[in-house]
Amino acid sequence: MNRGVVLALSAYIFWGIHPIYWKLLKHVDSVEIVSHRIFWSFIFFVIIISFRKSWMSLFNKVKTSQNKWILFVPAFLIGSNWAIYIWAVTTGYIIETSLGYFICPLISVLLGVIFLHEKLRRIQWIAVVVAASGVLVMTFGYGQFPWISLYLAVTWGTYGLLRKRSPLGPVEGLMLETSVMSIPALVYLIFLFQSGSHTYLRAVPTSLLLMGTGIISGLPLLVFIAGSRLINLSLIGILQYIYPTMIFLIGYLIYHESMDQGKLTGFSFIWIAILLYIIGDVHHRRFRRDN
Secondary structure, three states: OOHHHHHHHHHHHHHHOHHHHHHOOOOOOHHHHHHHHHHHHHHHHHHHHHHHOOHHHHHHHHHHOOOHHHHHHHHHHHHHHHHHHHHHHHOOOHHHHHHHHHHHHHHHHHHHHHHOOOOOOHHHHHHHHHHHHHHHHHHHHHOOOOHHHHHHHHHHHHHHHHHHOOOOOHHHHHHHHHHHHHHHHHHHHHHHHHHOOOOOOOOHHHHHHHHHHHHHHHHHHHHHHHHHOOOOHHHHHHHOOHHHHHHHHHHHHHOOOOOOHHHHHHHHHHHHHHHHHHHHHHHHHHHHHHO
């Protein structure tokens, strides 16, 4: 198997099993978990940037950037995305989070149309309409607007849009973003220690799991970056659906979350939309390659 495929696949599988890790911390308040994730991710990227000797490059890019907001707004987006995701997983909404990452590529396409003036092909429009129908079916059939799914999809899609226009690379961007987020995160963790309501350092397994949140956030990203450089974009587009599929199966098969008729019907619409999107994308890339 191609080395790039192995690396990208490993990253997606690693992301796919994240819910199991967060479930091990379900006894910890989700705000404390995400605060530790931000802080230890910051430490992880400090080590990586130092190892790469990229500090000067990072400082220069930040200093010379004409649109500073593009560098710092993503910190809020990824921070709130992490917070909602961890809260949802630890409180029994794993399937809803999987829906968010299923529809995220379609949200990204729509954002490209709105903000980058990109044009959608007919089959892409059909895929977006079918996905929107799935959301409506869930809202009225399931009886609840899928706000968790849409929030995760929109924040992640918008984050990707801004990062696409940022002069910073993936590691540099996350270094800056976690450094910005680590300030309120550290303030909150200090407050927990002073009030005596902290979980960290009370039990060794929990403490190690909290410290490990930095590694499980940063390591798969480095593996994915290495893999994505070795394979074409169309293959990445197909492989990316592995991790929401795994999240869905983990929620349904391991944690036995409910999957009634309304939710299943809504998911069916989403899966059809994704299939249309993949078919259209693969066909378009083959047409461009042959011509």
